[in-house]
Amino acid sequence: MDAIFTVPEPRNEPPREYSPGSADRERLQRRLAELAGAPTDLTMTIDGQQRMGGGAPINVVQPHQHRHVLGVMHNASNADAEAAVTAAVAAAPAWRAMPYEDRAAIFLRAADLLAGPWRDSINATTMLGQSKTVVQAEIDAACELIDFLRYNVAFGRKLLAEQPMSPPGVWNRFDHRPLEGFVYAITPFNFTAIAGNLPAAPALMGVPVVWKPSPTQQLAAHITMRVFEAAGLPPGVINMVTGDGLAVSEVALAHPELAGLHFTGSAQTFQLLWRTIGENITRYRNYPRIVGETGGKDFVVAHPSADADALHTALIRGAFEYQGQKCSAASRAYLPRSIWEGGLRDRLAATADSLTYGDVTDFRNFGGAVIDARAFAKHSAALDMIAGSDSCSVIAGGTCDDSEGWFVRPTVVECTDPEHKVFTTEYFGPILGVHVFDDDRFEDVVRQAEGVAPYALTGAIFADDKRAANWASEVLRYAAGNFYLNDKPTGSVVGQQPFGGARASGTNDKAGSWHNLIRWVSPRVIKENFVPPTDHTYPHMG
Numbered sequence: 001m002d003a004i005f006t007v008p009e010p011r012n013e014p015p016r017e018y019s020p021g022s023a024d025r026e027r028l029q030r031r032l033a034e035l036a037g038a039p040t041d042l043t044m045t046i047d048g049q050q051r052m053g054g055g056a057p058i059n060v061v062q063p064h065q066h067r068h069v070l071g072v073m074h075n076a077s078n079a080d081a082e083a084a085v086t087a088a089v090a091a092a093p094a095w096r097a098m099p100y101e102d103r104a105a106i107f108l109r110a111a112d113l114l115a116g117p118w119r120d121s122i123n124a125t126t127m128l129g130q131s132k133t134v135v136q137a138e139i140d141a142a143c144e145l146i147d148f149l150r151y152n153v154a155f156g157r158k159l160l161a162e163q164p165m166s167p168p169g170v171w172n173r174f175d176h177r178p179l180e181g182f183v184y185a186i187t188p189f190n191f192t193a194i195a196g197n198l199p200a201a202p203a204l205m206g207v208p209v210v211w212k213p214s215p216t217q218q219l220a221a222h223i224t225m226r227v228f229e230a231a232g233l234p235p236g237v238i239n240m241v242t243g244d245g246l247a248v249s250e251v252a253l254a255h256p257e258l259a260g261l262h263f264t265g266s267a268q269t270f271q272l273l274w275r276t277i278g279e280n281i282t283r284y285r286n287y288p289r290i291v292g293e294t295g296g297k298d299f300v301v302a303h304p305s306a307d308a309d310a311l312h313t314a315l316i317r318g319a320f321e322y323q324g325q326k327c328s329a330a331s332r333a334y335l336p337r338s339i340w341e342g343g344l345r346d347r348l349a350a351t352a353d354s355l356t357y358g359d360v361t362d363f364r365n366f367g368g369a370v371i372d373a374r375a376f377a378k379h380s381a382a383l384d385m386i387a388g389s390d391s392c393s394v395i396a397g398g399t400c401d402d403s404e405g406w407f408v409r410p411t412v413v414e415c416t417d418p419e420h421k422v423f424t425t426e427y428f429g430p431i432l433g434v435h436v437f438d439d440d441r442f443e444d445v446v447r448q449a450e451g452v453a454p455y456a457l458t459g460a461i462f463a464d465d466k467r468a469a470n471w472a473s474e475v476l477r478y479a480a481g482n483f484y485l486n487d488k489p490t491g492s493v494v495g496q497q498p499f500g501g502a503r504a505s506g507t508n509d510k511a512g513s514w515h516n517l518i519r520w521v522s523p524r525v526i527k528e529n530f531v532p533p534t535d536h537t538y539p540h541m542g
């Protein structure tokens with residue numbers, strides 16, 4: 001075809017409400033029952049073929065009811081990883097030769113399949129496997145994943161249109177070449193959207209992928225892979241391997257064709273992977289692109305002029321939605337004494353104590369369980385440490401119970417020492433540290449909060465005094481990659497608040513934006529001279 005295509009103008013997928021008695025809710029409830037009823041074989045997908053991994057079996061369970069097995073996968077072995085890398089490398093020439101518009105059409109179709117016939121399946125698997133309530137599943141697995149797919153197509157098109165200038169007689173062009181080789185995408189448990197976007201973004205730009213989802217997100221990842229296939233993705237373009245990833249990394253990170261790492265997860269895992277790439281640096285044909293979005297210790301700072309009602313809602317939602325398991329979750333708050341003692345303390349404690357956490361298929365619950373036994377043990381140890389700490393007093397929660405599911409009560413802990421671990425360590429659970437300050441110490445507190453934690457992912461300022469808000473925004477300029485004024489620090493929307501942070505929080509390549517897509521291309525510049533010179537001498541030579 002001879003044409004310069006435009007791509008459809010993206011718009012954010014509107015979230016559905018699932019109100020009692022609605023057809024949407026009834027259909028989703030039927031799908032939840034079907035998926036909970038029979039365990040799924042959680043296969044790998046290599047070169048378009050589904051098969052079980054060659055290593056040890058791993059169960060996927062419902063975190064809120066951990067005896068209930070939803071599916072079984074097997075760890076990918078070294079041989080499985082070799083097969084996945086071989087399939088990706090073999091798929092590369094034909095995939096990068098496919099015009100951008102045709103690759104884009106596959107991902108736009110995947111978005112529409114998710115918005116329509118696959119919506120209940122992706123939401124139900126995310127609810128059951130990751131213990132998300134319906135609203136948390138809907139904004140993640142349906143809306144955000146759909147948005148990533150649609151917006152990336154538009155951002156990728158803009159990137160390809162980016163061209164150098166050409167003076168008279170010359171035509172300069174950018175050939176935005178897909179990276180040579182394959183990208184290794186490793187994804188976290190907490191967002192189905194991130195899990196789907198990390199393999200899809202490099203694939204859209206023409207680079208085949210080996211994708212290793214988190215074992216605890218594998219049920220929804222299994223559905224995501226089926227959606228990509230249903231949308232027409234050719235075999236070998238995205239190869240999904242299952243399990244803990246140790247054997248996969250042994251193969252993929254030592255492979256000469258490793259073109260990039262697309263990672264989201266903890267800072268510790270990212271640092272290990274980066275170190276391994278460094279150790280293998282002489283093996284690669286190209287220097288691998290390393291993109292990693294990692295942890296956070298996200299703050300809310302209130303000025304004495306803040307609206308206490310808005311602050312209360314932001315703290316509850318920001319800290320306790322999805323059990324605090326968002327990298328963006330508010331986990332430290334700095335609150336002026338006038339607001340705290342003027343009622344916020346009691347109200348926050350009462351609201352936190354009233355939040356119901358339980359089986360997410362009961363739509364009345366505010367939240368579910370934390371993801372697994374390891375997370376539960378980490379939170380339980382943190383609560384013990386807090387209980388034994390002289391400078392801390394627990395004003396809500398502080399307890400946990402793993403008899404049925406891995407439940408941790410939403411916890412608010414007031415700490416007088418602003419350097420306490422509760423203000424520096426990412427627990428990735430429903431634990432909010434609060435430091436209360438005398439109103440005239442606002443500036444000191446902001447300066448201290450700026451650098452006390454190693455992370456710089458999200459943060460929020462609450463203030464009606466615009467001068468104070470502007471001052472704090474300047475001081476905190478490098479303390480958060482996503483910064484909010486009078487809003488909670490969670491809930492970024494693709495196309496509106498591109499997401500990512502710096503310092504220990506990652507490479508800040510902003511998922512769902514051209515900043516990210518540019519990492520998967522390696523431009524070639526072509527200069528074409530229409531009238532090349534035919535005399536090698538210069539005027540100054542006389």
Ligand SMILES: NC(=O)c1ccc[n+]([C@@H]2O[C@H](COP(=O)([O-])OP(=O)(O)OC[C@H]3O[C@@H](n4cnc5c(N)ncnc54)[C@H](O)[C@@H]3O)[C@@H](O)[C@H]2O)c1
Nearest residue numbers: 187188189213214244245249265266269293294295296327
């Ligand atoms: N900044 C962001 O955009 C963002 C978004 C979501 C989550 N996160 C962060 O992710 C973390 C929570 O996610 P998690 O518990 O899944 O993180 P994690 O680091 O435990 O695991 C992430 C992924 O890495 C895999 N992995 C671990 N070691 C590996 C190895 N040697 N080789 C291959 N794969 C390996 C895991 O199986 C999983 O798929 C938190 O720190 C959170 O802040 C950050």
Ligand SMILES: N[C@@H](CCC=O)C(=O)O
Nearest residue numbers: 326327328490491492499
């Ligand atoms: N983008 C999401 C967080 C993703 C990390 O877990 C938010 O803004 O809440």
